[in-house]
Amino acid sequence: MLNNLLKKLIKASTGRSRFILAIVGLSVALLLILAAVQIQVNYNDLLNSKTNQDSVANFLVINKAVTSSNVGATTLSNADIDDLKKQPFVDAIGVLTPSRFKVSAQGASDRIPFYTDLFFESVPDEFLDVNNKNWKWGDQSTFIPLIIPNMFLDMYNFGFATSQNLPQLSQELVMSLPIQVNIKTPLGNVNYYGKVVGFSDRISSVLVPQSFMDWANNKYGNDADKARPSRVVIRTKDAGNPRLTNYLHEHGLTTDTDKTRFSKYRQIVTGVVNVSWVTGAVMLLFALLIFTLFIQLTIATCQEEIALLVTLGTAPKQLQRFLMKQFFPPNIVIVLVVLAIISLLQFLLKRILDAQHFYVNGIISLYTIIAGIIILIVLWLVNYYTIRKYIYLQR
Amino acid sequence: MFFNIIVPLYMTISLNNIVPVPLKEKFLQRGSDVWNTEITFLKGEWVKIKAPSGTGKTTLVHTLYKLRNDYDGNVRWNDKTLRTIGDDELALLRQQNVSVIFQDLRLFPNLSARENIELKRVLQSPFYESNRIDEMAARLQVTHVLNQRAGLCSYGEQQRIAIIRALMQPFDWLLMDEPFSHLDINNTEKAASLIAEECQKRNAGFILTDLDEDTHFEYTRYLNL
Numbered sequence: 001m002l003n004n005l006l007k008k009l010i011k012a013s014t015g016r017s018r019f020i021l022a023i024v025g026l027s028v029a030l031l032l033i034l035a036a037v038q039i040q041v042n043y044n045d046l047l048n049s050k051t052n053q054d055s056v057a058n059f060l061v062i063n064k065a066v067t068s069s070n071v072g073a074t075t076l077s078n079a080d081i082d083d084l085k086k087q088p089f090v091d092a093i094g095v096l097t098p099s100r101f102k103v104s105a106q107g108a109s110d111r112i113p114f115y116t117d118l119f120f121e122s123v124p125d126e127f128l129d130v131n132n133k134n135w136k137w138g139d140q141s142t143f144i145p146l147i148i149p150n151m152f153l154d155m156y157n158f159g160f161a162t163s164q165n166l167p168q169l170s171q172e173l174v175m176s177l178p179i180q181v182n183i184k185t186p187l188g189n190v191n192y193y194g195k196v197v198g199f200s201d202r203i204s205s206v207l208v209p210q211s212f213m214d215w216a217n218n219k220y221g222n223d224a225d226k227a228r229p230s231r232v233v234i235r236t237k238d239a240g241n242p243r244l245t246n247y248l249h250e251h252g253l254t255t256d257t258d259k260t261r262f263s264k265y266r267q268i269v270t271g272v273v274n275v276s277w278v279t280g281a282v283m284l285l286f287a288l289l290i291f292t293l294f295i296q297l298t299i300a301t302c303q304e305e306i307a308l309l310v311t312l313g314t315a316p317k318q319l320q321r322f323l324m325k326q327f328f329p330p331n332i333v334i335v336l337v338v339l340a341i342i343s344l345l346q347f348l349l350k351r352i353l354d355a356q357h358f359y360v361n362g363i364i365s366l367y368t369i370i371a372g373i374i375i376l377i378v379l380w381l382v383n384y385y386t387i388r389k390y391i392y393l394q395r
Numbered sequence: 396m397f398f399n400i401i402v403p404l405y406m407t408i409s410l411n412n413i414v415p416v417p418l419k420e421k422f423l424q425r426g427s428d429v430w431n432t433e434i435t436f437l438k439g440e441w442v443k444i445k446a447p448s449g450t451g452k453t454t455l456v457h458t459l460y461k462l463r464n465d466y467d468g469n470v471r472w473n474d475k476t477l478r479t480i481g482d483d484e485l486a487l488l489r490q491q492n493v494s495v496i497f498q499d500l501r502l503f504p505n506l507s508a509r510e511n512i513e514l515k516r517v518l519q520s521p522f523y524e525s526n527r528i529d530e531m532a533a534r535l536q537v538t539h540v541l542n543q544r545a546g547l548c549s550y551g552e553q554q555r556i557a558i559i560r561a562l563m564q565p566f567d568w569l570l571m572d573e574p575f576s577h578l579d580i581n582n583t584e585k586a587a588s589l590i591a592e593e594c595q596k597r598n599a600g601f602i603l604t605d606l607d608e609d610t611h612f613e614y615t616r617y618l619n620l
Contacts, residue, residue: 002517005510009503308501311462313489313518313564316482392482 006322009305010298019294023330026287030338030375032280034368036273038342041365042349043269046358058239059127059202061096063231065254075228080251089236089244094127096205096231097213100221101183108178108193118181121205122213127233130198137212143193144181147207148174150199171199185220203233240266284375291379292386295327299390306391316391323387331379335372342368406473406492406567408459408602409435413468415454422451428618429455431468438567440600441612446620452604453498455620456572459602460495461485490519494566496574500557504546508537508556511545516563523563531559534589535582550577558586562593569594569601575611587611 062084064074085093099120106115125135134145157168174196181194200207208216236244248255299306306319343364350362414422414431422430429444430451436442446452457463459470461477470477472488480488489495502511512528532538535555540548545556554577561569569590575583591612594601603612604620 001513005506005514005517008506008510305503308503310482310486311460311501312515313486315486315490318486318518 002318003322003325006309006319007326009309010302010323010326018290018297022287022290022294023334025283025290026331026379027334027338029280029283029287030334030372031341032276033284033375034338034342034371035345036276036280037371038346038365038368039269039273039276041367042346042360043266043273045360058236059129059233060236060239060255061203061231061233062248062253062255065252067252070252075230076232077228081229081232083251084232084234087244087247089238089241089247090234091237092126092235094124094233094235095229096121096123096203096233097210097217097229099208099213100217101185103184104182105194106180106182108180112177118206120208120213120216121203121231122208122210123203123233124210127203127235128198128207129200129202132197134195134197135209137209137215143178143195144208144212145197146179146194147198147200147203148196149204149206150201151204153199183216183220190220205231238266240264242267242270288379288382291327292382295323295383295386296390299323299387319391320384320387323391324383327387328380328383331376331383335376339364339369339372407435407437407471408568409433409471411469411471413458413466413470415451415458415463416465416467418451418454419467427620429620434618436568436600436602436616438600439598440615441594442600442602442616442618443609443612443614444602444604444618444620445606445608446604447606450620452606452620453572456495456497456570456602456604460489460493460570491565492567493570494561494564494568495570496557496561496572498572498576500550500553502545502553502556502560504544506545507542508532508545508548508552509541511556512560512563515560519564522565528559528563531562531589535559535585551579551582554578555582555586558590562590566597567599569599571601571603573605574603575605583611 064070064076066074081093081095084090102117103120104115104117107113128135128147130147132145135147137144153169153171153174160166161168175198177196179194179196181192182189183192238244247253309319310316346360346364347362350360353360410429411433412431413429427450428434444452444455446455454463458466459477461470461480464478472480472492475484502508503514506514509528513525516523516525516528528541529538532541535558537548537552537555537559540552540556545553548556554574558574561571571590574590575586578586590601593599601612
């Protein structure tokens with residue numbers, strides 16, 4: 001009842017157009033800020049969620065770029081590796097151990113005759129993208145399991161085989177072929193049997209189990225110094241992290257650029273998000289300013305009424321409460337409407353991205369809602385202190 | 396025989412040598428029962444202060460109601476110095492302990508007469524139900540203007556609305572500044588009897604300032620300003 005009477009006395013009609021302007025400005029500002037939060041969340045979703053992991057590489061093989069000035073000196077020192085390990089974008093690092101002996105392979109049967117000089121590398125199992133129960137080696141093993149790059153088979157099947165009139169080979173066929181592995185020692189060749197147990201998309205090298213590599217290097221290796229690693233594999237949450245790309249560039253390192261290409265998109269997205277942030281923040285500031293002025297104007301216009309109300313015994317607190325009820329609820333409505341709009345946009349975005357096999361959450365993120373609540377708290381504080389200031393200024 | 400220990404919850408108003416600063420010279424030369432003296436009003440006293448024009452009648456009422464602070468000396472409500480009372484405490488006193496009828500009436504011209512009264516009724520938890528407005532209006536013969544904008548009412552009607560408004564709240568003291576200046580004898584008597592009843596109901600005192608002597612109330616104290 002008191003509020004109805006106060007409403008008649010303290011009319012906010014004088015600056016109605018300014019008020020609408022402030023509301024529009026605040027809405028746009030909130031839309032920009034909350035959209036920036038939501039875009040950032042979506043982007044992180046795309047990078048890190050399980051369903052999208054295959055679309056974004058997160059294992060990178062890193063080596064020094066071979067240039068005319070460092071030919072023959074591309075090994076990585078312990079300091080290089082340690083420094084890389086310390087970088088925040090590196091979750092784990094695995095050294096590719098090269099073989100320190102000469103090795104060749106040939107067809108073990110006459111059915112598919114071939115001969116090739118070869119090298120082996122090994123890498124800790126956790127960095128492999130091949131899961132095969134035969135991927136193990138011990139003293140009692142009858143064969144050496146090998147992993148070859150998928151790319152090799154593709155090169156053979158679609159380049160070499162067709163041009164040389166040779167049969168194409170399926171993965172299954174290759175895996176069933178017995179291969180004779182010859183290790184050259186000063187005392188002559190030592191023969192083993194090898195078998196391809198898997199194909200890797202991640203590491204472009206002929207891989208043997210670490211246990212075999214250690215054992216063989218120990219037994220047949222010639223020169224310890226020559227065998228410093230030249231390549232490492234790292235696991236990273238985000239191969240598109242611009243800091244990673246920059247680090248590699250600064251240290252003369254190189255990797256599969258196809259996998260880091262994402263960093264360019266990432267920079268663009270970051271740029272868009274930042275512009276949205278800044279614009280939104282500036283607009284929010286102006287909207288707050290207009291709101292403050294509007295409150296000030298309303299109180300100043302009703303100066304006489306407020307003075308008489310206080311004379312009659314209205315407590316400044318009562319007036320403050322009343323004015324808060326007048327000015328604050330529109331802010332709540334704005335935040336709710338903006339959150340609803342972003343929910344709708346998010347839903348539409350999900351439908352568009354689903355068609356392209358990118359998966360984002362169709363529901364607005366918790367961070368966006370939290371950001372909305374934080375802005376609402378800021379609005380409340382600004383309203384509260386402005387009203388307080390000008391009510392007491394009237395006294 | 397019973398010995399009751401009475402806690403003095405009732406309000407006293409005491410003046411310690413108050414003199415309004417703008418009129419200081421003038422007032423100090425002239426003898427007065429109020430200015431520049433020690434004086435205490437106990438609750439329940441009906442005080443008449445007779446004051447010719449220009450002796451500071453309105454200044455006194457405004458000073459007692461804390462509308463102005465430009466005076467020497469101190470005013471105390473109970474034991475609180477009026478000068479140092481905070482805004483919210485002052486509002487509470489005006490809602491619960493002290494009511495006022497201004498000489499210049501001070502109604503909101505854009506609210507109806509009823510709304511003006513209603514505002515005072517609901518400013519605190521109501522002392523009276525809203526039908527009491529109609530009863531009082533009927534007694535003072537202003538029922539016909541209740542729904543009219545206060546700004547359109549005659550001074551006589553406005554004065555009666557202002558009186559009813561002042562009686563809508565609880566109070567220990569009622570301050571009145573020429574409360575009947577716009578009323579004829581008949582209406583003055585009706586208003587005075589209503590005020591007397593309401594004061595008795597609350598066991599409240601009043602301080603009334605006027606130009607002339609009168610017999611509207613059974614005053615317990617009579618002072619010259």
